Amino acid sequence: MLKTLSAQVKEYKKPSILAPFFIVCEVIVELLIPFLMASIIDKGVSSGNMKHVYLIGGIMVLMAMCSLTFGVLSGKYAAKASTGFAKNLRKAMYENIQSFSFSNIDKYSTAGLVTRMTTDVTNVQNAYQMILRMCFRAPMMLIVALIMCITISPKLSLLLFIAVIFLGFCLFLIISNAHPIFMKVFEKYDDLNGSVQENVNAIRVVKAYVREDYEIKKFEKSADNVYKLFVKAESILSFNMPAMMLTIYACILGLSWFGANMIVVGDLTTGQLVSLFSYIMNIMMSLMMLSMVFVMVTMAKASAERIAEVIEEKSDLTNGENPDFDVKNGDIDFNNVNFAYKQGSKKYVLQNINLHIKSGETVGIIGGTGSSKSSLVSLISRLYDVSEGEVLVGGKDVRAYDIETLRNEVSVVLQKNVLFSGTIKENLRWGDKEATDEDIKRVCKLACADEFIELMPDKYDTYIEQGGNNVSGGQKQRLCIARALLKKPKILILDDSTSAVDTATDAKIRAAFATEIPNTTKIIIAQRISSVQDADKIVVLDDGKISGIGTHEELLVNNEIYADVYNSQMKGEEEEYEIAK
Template sequence: MVRTLLKEVKEYKFVSIITPLFMILEVLMEMLIPFLMASIIDDGVNAGNIQHIYKVGGIMIVAAVVGLFAGMAGGKFGAKASAGFAKNLREAMFNHIQTFSFSNIDKYSTAGLVTRLTTDVTNIQNAYQMVLRMFTRAPASLICAMIMAFRINARLSNIYLIAVLLLGTILVLIMSHVTRYFQQAFPKYDELNASVQENVSAVRVVKAYVREEQETNKFKKASENIYRIFVKAECNLVYNAPLMQLTVYSCILLISWIGAKMIVATTLTTGELMSLLAYCMNILMSLMMMSMVFVMVSMSTASIRRISEVLNETSDLKNPENPLLEVEDGSIEFSHVYFSYKKDSEEPVLKDINLKIRSGETIGIIGGTGSAKTSLVNLVSRLYDVTEGEILVGGHNVKDYDMEALRNQVSVVLQNNVLFSGSILDNLRWGDKEATEEECRNACVLACADEFIQRFPDGYQTHIEQGGSNVSGGQKQRLCIARALLKKPKILILDDSTSAVDTATDAKIRRAFREEIPDTTKLIIAQRISSVQDADRIIVMEEGKINGFGTHEELVANNEIYREVYESQTQGGGDFDEKAGE
């Protein structure tokens, strides 16, 4: 896992290497100062040698300045390395997510991916900075202080050694308990973010149904779950600081008591005792810093696992070695196609689908909710791969095409229409980034969107709010259709994309398609018979199978399901999910 993440250090390797070097230099200067201070006391103050005091004092000043410079440089480069590492991690995750197939995306919640890109990356950034600085500085300070202390007096230094071993054991025990709680905490962040995202995106529905109190309670529950886990973790960590303080002052008392006796016995000087006390503080402060690093690393362990999971996720869809880059025409053929969203599913979603569609045909697709209409059309642009069988587009298996080339020739207007913040033109140019304003207007005329755009004060420069919240459902659908048309595709798929449009406008759109893009194959999923009855042929779906395939007249005469729905809708309303007479 760690190796996967460290690949993203990239251009920040140099600053990641020199940061620990500066921290070690700072430690060396710090370790030198108590030693020099002992010399000033023993050989300068006690001996009355003012020249020695000046000389050693000057060296101390130089050591302090070098240590200050090293500490500042280490802080600066450490911040640059950790922030750059976090930037690369976010970019790597975001770019990798763009390669996911729909089946890969289905494994993660939107809130979970947002948490990984924000909270988890921030945890790793903080841990990385602490590892580069504190985790280098603390062990180096501990080792140097121990060496200097043993050099001065090995007998007294054994006190440090015992303290280090005792505290190290306690620290390991505390961290083993704390890590478990942190691993539980971050999935709870996903739940919290999901609650916020759902509430904000559906705020109009929340207010319309006066559900503010229920949503507030749901958020409160998610927040309290995180609170409880972190309280449990902190209840374990709370022992850390008191134990450290107890050990520090116990060491100081023991060294002072034993050291005083040794001074009286002339086996230790006053300066050496002061140095030992300084080194005592250095050793135990190093342990404190190491405990902080372990806490941060424990918190980030769960984040490392979650981010590695995303980075190591491989797309189910891959381009062939020598992909086809051109789609000859819009012909489509399904040959014994079976499809399941999960490989271990007992019941496939699509079962033995066989059909041939000629290039330029308009094909209506109709069926009840859950009959796998959307699943059928998603396979055409290879948003998913078939479980069995094959799909041919333009006479070639969809797996033989470069996926980008295939999808550029298959425009899909999905059920959930999405617009992005920006002008209407910005949104339309998702279909063709080089499209002129005139081309955008022509596409909007075909989609019957131009008529309402012209009524806006700013016309095609009208700003669209995030998610298209400032336009109606029907307007959003028509803009999405226009965006798809700008791709000039060989195959156009409308997945119930005129459900929010009145029947008159729906008829205009279908007539425009028939007259203006006759060579484009059009697949139209709909619930209204009126939306598909003038199609060249109509597919009737039922429970993942093709129940009927023919013209409107043929299906009315020969297909019981189609005839019942047609009669239901022409005799006073109803949709495909309502049986005639009910």
């Protein structure tokens, strides 16, 4: 974990070194001041030597100014290093997430990833800044002050060693009990953020079903879980300050008692005792700083482990040693394919799939809910790898291709259509960032999206809200189809992506595909028979297995599942027609 996180310091190594350097300078100057104070008392005030008082006093003022300057510089560089470190952590996580396969993404919730990139990174950032400043300041102050104390009185210095050992033991007990609770706290944070995200995304449904009270109670429960765990963790950490104060006051009492006796017998001067009080306060302050660092690090350790987990996660899908960068055509072959989402599992969602599609063919896929239609097509662009068998594109195993090259030749319009905040043009250029206005208009015409775009005030410069909330479901589907077409793919997959458009528009889109992109292999997953009945062949899936392959006419005769679906849909259309009459 430490190696993973420290690698993200990168260009902020210089400020990470300068911050503790100036801290060390500040501490050295600070700890010389009490020594000079003893000199003023013993050699100046006691003997009435005002010249010595003025000289040493002037030196102390200059040293105080130097200490202030060093403190400001250390704070500046510590802030720069910690914020830069946090920036690099977020960047490293985000970049690695982009390389995840679907199976990697399935391991983490969206809310969990958001928490790691916000709350967890902030905790690590604060801890890093504190480490740069206090982790160098406190030990340095502790060591130098102890040396000065030993120089003045070795006997009284034993009190400080006892205090350090006692406090260290207390801190160990506190941290070892608090860390496991903080691990649970951040897991509950994920649940809390997940509750908020789900509610905001589905706010229309919540209001439509008047479920605000239920959602409030669910959020309160998540917030209450975080509250209880934090109270438990902070209750343990609260022992830190009493232990610290007990140690400080015990040291002061011991030093006062033994120091006074030593002054009486002449083993210690008044100035030296004053210096010892200053040094013991410095030592106690350094111990207090260290305890604060340990508390912060205890919280940050849980966050750091969660961050490192994301950065160290390796994608299940990688290129081979010599990947192929040329996809010859849109031929697709499934040879004895079995597939399970979990690696090593024998619980296959696709079983014994043998399917051969020629380049340029239009293939329809029909099947009930849960028949693994989407799972089947996700293997083509290698969103997942097969468990057994092989999937060939252009005559080669998909695992032999460079992943980006393969996916650039396979356009997928998924069931859940996603548009991003920006103009229509900006959204469409996800398909081809170099696309001209003429290219955009052409694909929009093919997808029948031009019909509604031309009616908008700003036309292709119309701003799309996040998630496409200011366009209808059918309009969103047509824009996503147009975006996919801009890639000029060798394979186009429509995963139930015309379900929200009317049958007439659906027919227009399919007719445009047939005439405008005849050489592109087209795979259409649909619930409506009318969407696939003109396909070159139709695949019927049932519970992850191929139930039948053939044309519309062949399947009506030979496949009972297909015939049942067709008859039920035809009956429904006839009933609607009778009602309309």
